[in-house]
Amino acid sequence: MVDFPNVPNLPGVPPVYRDPNATTPTVDYATQDTASTADATTDRWGLFTVGGAIALEVDSVVEVDFSKDYNTPQYPIELGSFESYNKVEMPYDATLVVSKGGLTTDRAQFQDTLESLLASLDLFDLVTPEKTYQNANLVGLRITRNAQRGAGLIVAEIKLRQIRIGEAAAFSNTKSDNASDQADTGAVQGQTPSTGTTTAASGPNTIGH
Secondary structure: OOOOOOOOOOOOOOOOOOOOOOOOOOOOHHHOOHHHHHHHHHOOOEEEEOOOOEOOOOOEEEEEEEEOOEEOOEEEOHHHOEEEOOOEEOOOEEEEEEEEOOOHHHHHHHHHHHHHHHHOOOOEEEEOOOOEEEEEEEEEEEEEOOOOOOOOOEEEEEEEEEOOOOOOOOOOOOOOHHHOOOOOOOOOOOOOOOOOOOOOOOOOOOOOO
């Protein structure tokens, strides 16, 4: 009977009891394929800021799911038929599943960071080796803990949605003053009306006369 499991103490592996005399196995990259080794050292996965910094420290990326739709509105025409027009690109939705282990303080900081990112209005990039999905904001969060994965491992499911950034309209050399941009002319101080000033509400009631 084996008292300790033969599991390496590496990132992404939940904390388990190990033989204190056992050595951590190492990987001999010299015996592996050269292309695979290069990919392992250059590929990036996870959530990054727009400037390229790591936005969320994780042990491993478990899953990335991406979905995008195009909408084609339809309107009815004669004889009960319909016609489609104006194909519109919709914002993409993505799901990033990550795991985090380590000490209790590490996991607590990980959850605090997730909740802070979820409440923020900041935009992030979902980075994969083949493509970077830009301008995403966190819109949902689900944290899973179960005995199968180990009580010391947090699995977080992060929902992301693309944010479309529109350009502000600017007008110049307009023919009408009503079409020009608003201009701030300063604060206007209120004034007390004089005794000779009348309003529509203070005039005589002429209804029925």
